[in-house]
Amino acid sequence: MPPSAVTVVAGDATARYGFASGHPFGTDRQEHFLRELSAQGLAGAVRVVAPRMASDGELALFHTPAYVDFVQRRSVRGDGFLDGGDTPAFKGVFEAAGAVVGATLVAVQALMSGAARRAFVPIAGLHHAARAGAAGFCVFNDCGVAVESLRREHGLRRIAYVDIDAHHGDGVFYAFEEDGDLVFADIHEDGRDLFPGTGAREESGRGAAAGTKLNLPLAPGAGDEEFLSAWAEVEAHLERFPSEFILFQCGADSLAGDPITHLRYSEAAHAHAAKRLCAIADAQGHGRVLGMGGGGYNRRNLARAWTAVVRTFLDGESATIHG
Numbered sequence: 001m002p003p004s005a006v007t008v009v010a011g012d013a014t015a016r017y018g019f020a021s022g023h024p025f026g027t028d029r030q031e032h033f034l035r036e037l038s039a040q041g042l043a044g045a046v047r048v049v050a051p052r053m054a055s056d057g058e059l060a061l062f063h064t065p066a067y068v069d070f071v072q073r074r075s076v077r078g079d080g081f082l083d084g085g086d087t088p089a090f091k092g093v094f095e096a097a098g099a100v101v102g103a104t105l106v107a108v109q110a111l112m113s114g115a116a117r118r119a120f121v122p123i124a125g126l127h128h129a130a131r132a133g134a135a136g137f138c139v140f141n142d143c144g145v146a147v148e149s150l151r152r153e154h155g156l157r158r159i160a161y162v163d164i165d166a167h168h169g170d171g172v173f174y175a176f177e178e179d180g181d182l183v184f185a186d187i188h189e190d191g192r193d194l195f196p197g198t199g200a201r202e203e204s205g206r207g208a209a210a211g212t213k214l215n216l217p218l219a220p221g222a223g224d225e226e227f228l229s230a231w232a233e234v235e236a237h238l239e240r241f242p243s244e245f246i247l248f249q250c251g252a253d254s255l256a257g258d259p260i261t262h263l264r265y266s267e268a269a270h271a272h273a274a275k276r277l278c279a280i281a282d283a284q285g286h287g288r289v290l291g292m293g294g295g296g297y298n299r300r301n302l303a304r305a306w307t308a309v310v311r312t313f314l315d316g317e318s319a320t321i322h323g
């Protein structure tokens, strides 16, 4: 694979997405990742592309126009919260959140045009935002916008969304709960112990979509071994429902040592998932895998887990945790 086959979308506009005053989702996260990518000698092997702002029309592919207006107004005032108390407004939050969506759409475009074979966007995968509201540090749901864009602007039908962040991807799950063409698989810390409280195994899709969603909650303290057992079910699910594009939310807050969750994976879990998703995407004939950084509040963990994903995208032979 030529070096330019992996695109990373990152720049000043996405670095501005983050919250002040010691909030775990600070604006320094992207920089920690980029420094690790350089330190491991991979910065020159990927094509780094700048993000762009999403248009109002693109935001409205997923979000209600009323909610887009609400964020725009709060962004001018810059005070208060966009939800019940987890996601503060700040001056410029509309532009910063719009750049996250734009960054993911740049990655979508790179994959759909054939300019890239895999893509990674560190500040992305904001999986808690709903169509009409912010939640859990997430203002706009770039994953949801990507799904709608792939369908309406690129003509795809069945898309897979795989999420290994410690938190359940509720914003994606409930937006597509009755949509059988969104194949969903999510391994997360049990909702009885962690925000947002959802994602029980029984939640498997509704109506015509019944069975297309796979939720695999793990007990607090679960490590690589428990992850690998659950991961086998994810692979079987993706093989049962072949797709035309794989969205991969690889939140690093599932690694041991995260300050706000209780899972204990190593970054080898992220590398394993990335490697297997690339193999599945190739076997299903399209090869398109878009990695989105998601959560992760221990800076060393996010830098290492996301770099492990990019390394795997570059090199299909990357180490896995199988014996």
Ligand SMILES: [Zn+2]
Pocket: 165, 166, 167, 251, 253, 294, 295, 296
């Ligand atoms: Zn998370």
